[in-house]
Amino acid sequence: MKSAMRSEISKKLVVVNQLGIHARPAAVIVKAMQKYDAHVYLIYNGHRRNAKSVLQVLSLGAPKDAEITAVASGPDAESAIEELSKIFEGGFGEE
């Protein structure tokens, strides 16, 4: 149990697209994260939300330039965070 706790990793991510995290970007995030076994959370403005649920991710209400902390724990946490940060850098495929 303790070793699992220690495997928790986090990374700061920035929202770069014009419209921020609306429904489509939320779906992009969830679609990518649901294939990992790791628990992945996004923290913004003190709110902690599950990255595998569209409505949870949406409820962050994160606009352009928002700084989000991604936290992942579990066996494949590292690769989950890696993919997540690529998705954020790419602006969810939007301008």
Place this chain on the structure above:
Amino acid sequence: MEKSKLAPYLGDKPNKISSLPVAEIFKDPICNELNLKLIAGFQGTNRKIYTADINRPGLALTGYLEYFANDRIQVMGNTEINYLRKLTSSNVEARLVSIFSFEVPAFLLSRGLEPPQVFLDVCNRHGVPVIQSTLSTDQVISRVILYLAEKFSPKATIHGTAVDCFGVGVLLVGKSGVGKSETALELVERGHRLVGDDVIVLKKAIEEAIIMEPNPEFEHYMHIRGIGMVDVFAVYGAGHIRRKKELGLIVELVETKRRGAIDNLDELLKGWPNENLLDVKIPFLRIPVGPGRNTAVIVESAALKCRLKELGIDIDKVFAEKSIGRMLNNS
């Protein structure tokens, strides 16, 4: 070409007939609907119809035989019959003989009209069936065209279960044992109507629509694992079955081993996905199934969503626009 997601479930390849012997018409329900009676040309009932269209032979009877659509059923109403009555017998015979230099499948007379005796004699001699209907000309024409269009339409069979759910024709597909029949049985319990189980006949009707029908020999029988055959008509009654229903939604049931099922989220990312079936685009959804999941409720919800979409309300689109609107207001 992208492989169809439905390919594994399609039975025999889509096919269609190219011709229909006139005799077939008398074996089908349309014979009673139109009150059909064969009054001449009895030996010619093996003549074949090649298209779903009909022809009014007025001009051909006047002797103009260029562009004569001879391969269609020739429908005669008051106009044609009254014209024939004005001609001398020898003239009627001469005109018919030149018409019969072409292959004509049959004459169809509306309103119970009686043609001149010479007309029947010539048709008897040449073996061209003359059929009488008591209905009006427009009724005869529209019903015959619909009947023939269905006969000549492409057909296919698919491994699946069809249910009319809130007025939406839902076709459940998926691997054997995934729970298609169980899901359908629960839908029937919840008040919906079974079209057919296991073998569904698909017919492309005129206009871009597919009609689902049960396997004619085993209409409304379901095979439920563990208990065997269930006759839905006998057990649940007439209110729980349908003989045909237009296909509105295809649902593929997919077994998932993972706890958190993979969802491609296509509805939000690309809009509601479609699949091609007999060259018609049909909404297609993939639903994960597993122990403890209530698939019937999900199918109901999908059917309602589909119905709303038909009424012009695309929930996913509305939601996506709402979420963008919120972001615009925040920034």
